[in-house]
Amino acid sequence: MVSLSDLQVRSLGACTVDSPLALYVEGRTTNEYYVGETDRILYDDTLELIASRGVPLAELPTFESGGPRQKIFFDPATTKVGVVTCGGLCPGLNDVIRAIVLELNTHYGVRDVVGFQHGYAGLIESNGHDVVELTPDFVSRISERGGTILGSSRGAQDPSAIVDRLVELDIDILMVIGGDGSMRGAHNIGAEIAARGLSIGVVGVPKTIDNDIPHIGQSFGFSTAFAKAAESIKAARVEVEAAVGGVGIVKVMGRHAGFIACYAALANHDADFVLIPEVGFSLDGDNGLLALLERRVAERGSAVIVLAEGAGQDLIPASDRRDASGNAVLGDIAGFLREQISKDFANRNQPLTMRYFNPGYAIRSVPADASDSVYCARLAQTAVHAAMAGRTDMVVGRRRHRFVHVPIPFVTSGSHSVSPDGDLWLSVLESTAQPFSMC
Ligand SMILES: Nc1ncnc2c1ncn2[C@@H]1O[C@H](COP(=O)(O)OP(=O)(O)OP(=O)(O)O)[C@@H](O)[C@H]1O
Numbered sequence: 001m002v003s004l005s006d007l008q009v010r011s012l013g014a015c016t017v018d019s020p021l022a023l024y025v026e027g028r029t030t031n032e033y034y035v036g037e038t039d040r041i042l043y044d045d046t047l048e049l050i051a052s053r054g055v056p057l058a059e060l061p062t063f064e065s066g067g068p069r070q071k072i073f074f075d076p077a078t079t080k081v082g083v084v085t086c087g088g089l090c091p092g093l094n095d096v097i098r099a100i101v102l103e104l105n106t107h108y109g110v111r112d113v114v115g116f117q118h119g120y121a122g123l124i125e126s127n128g129h130d131v132v133e134l135t136p137d138f139v140s141r142i143s144e145r146g147g148t149i150l151g152s153s154r155g156a157q158d159p160s161a162i163v164d165r166l167v168e169l170d171i172d173i174l175m176v177i178g179g180d181g182s183m184r185g186a187h188n189i190g191a192e193i194a195a196r197g198l199s200i201g202v203v204g205v206p207k208t209i210d211n212d213i214p215h216i217g218q219s220f221g222f223s224t225a226f227a228k229a230a231e232s233i234k235a236a237r238v239e240v241e242a243a244v245g246g247v248g249i250v251k252v253m254g255r256h257a258g259f260i261a262c263y264a265a266l267a268n269h270d271a272d273f274v275l276i277p278e279v280g281f282s283l284d285g286d287n288g289l290l291a292l293l294e295r296r297v298a299e300r301g302s303a304v305i306v307l308a309e310g311a312g313q314d315l316i317p318a319s320d321r322r323d324a325s326g327n328a329v330l331g332d333i334a335g336f337l338r339e340q341i342s343k344d345f346a347n348r349n350q351p352l353t354m355r356y357f358n359p360g361y362a363i364r365s366v367p368a369d370a371s372d373s374v375y376c377a378r379l380a381q382t383a384v385h386a387a388m389a390g391r392t393d394m395v396v397g398r399r400r401h402r403f404v405h406v407p408i409p410f411v412t413s414g415s416h417s418v419s420p421d422g423d424l425w426l427s428v429l430e431s432t433a434q435p436f437s438m439c
């Protein structure tokens, strides 16, 4: 059960420096669009949930609000900030970098901003990666490009060596743009900083096209990524409708969470089946995928399956392979399904035209769309406000339209996934007309 103490954000110390942004917030109190500095944002969103806690108002779990403060911890004239991007690519990484640099420069007057190349590896001196000066000019057009101008990487790095490097370079704030693994790394760096009694802030902007980081609302780039995946589903629909016995399989990313598959399928209602890691399915039996597929092709002439890469892993031999960061390398469920479906149609002498689409990296290497660009900029601005106010070991998020600060240990204590009992999965079932249980 979440408690207020889980949501307390760590601070480097008292805020005693006048913020250059003080005028913007002077005299403002909480309203529909703004949350006052001393006010907090509710974790629960229904009366019943709140009432069920049975605690006084002041003890309800609540988040610290994001946004500029009147007083800040760091003196902008002497503050140096480092930025790093880690893990897989995601639309909007460059938008976040750009907005961090511009917010620091334009509003706070922080001139000293540097970028570390290729993730945490760039913070290990012996790796020999250059430290890049991030100026407003340098970042002005970068959001037009996909990827990250800083590069990224996976793989473990020693937090002690990273803190040595931060100290050597006089960094006051490290901004980490990365996924769950990166945030675990950021927490370890923050712990090493605290153990040495240093005043270096570590603030994260969570990144994941899988949308699997909990408590932050929707992650940036997710919407761009699923829109791109939806293009392949549309193409699959066109292909299978023109074929005899057309069956399309569209495999999309989603190691442990099926959000991309669900949203991409819902985007244009072109899917007949959506298979995700959170909901098991069988191949055989009256309610198994093969029988259902056979019936759907008989009824409608064709079918499209949207497949998250992490779905149906229990149907194929388990692999103990891991990537450099320790993430499980998944088995090839798409290859397995193609083979099984082909065999099944052949056994029944039913014509089959299989069309396989794997949009793969194409959905995460594109630039952010306009909506995601706005979201990236606002998350980055919120992260800068938090960092300048001395907050540390935290990430920014947006819950029910309010920007919030979330402690890193809270976001890394679990993961966000599609609930089989939730309204998103119900929408998918309604859209595809696939049965509630395929087992
Ligand atoms: N448990 C952990 N503890 C400390 N550092 C970690 C941990 N997991 C990952 N990291 C570090 O964070 C960086 C990125 O991690 P990872 O490759 O898992 O990607 P990620 O941040 O989770 O992004 P995504 O999974 O969305 O691509 C790597 O340098 C890795 O060493």
Ligand SMILES: O=P(O)(O)OC[C@H]1O[C@](O)(CO)[C@@H](O)[C@@H]1O
Pocket (backbone or CB within 6 Å): 087, 088, 089, 179, 208, 209, 210, 253, 254, 255, 309, 323, 364
């Ligand atoms: O090939 P890479 O870079 O390890 O990334 C693959 C993984 O990255 C993710 O997109 C998360 O960033 C997963 O969905 C996917 O399995």
Ligand SMILES: [Mg+2]
Pocket (backbone or CB within 6 Å): 087, 179, 180, 181
């Ligand atoms: Mg991850």
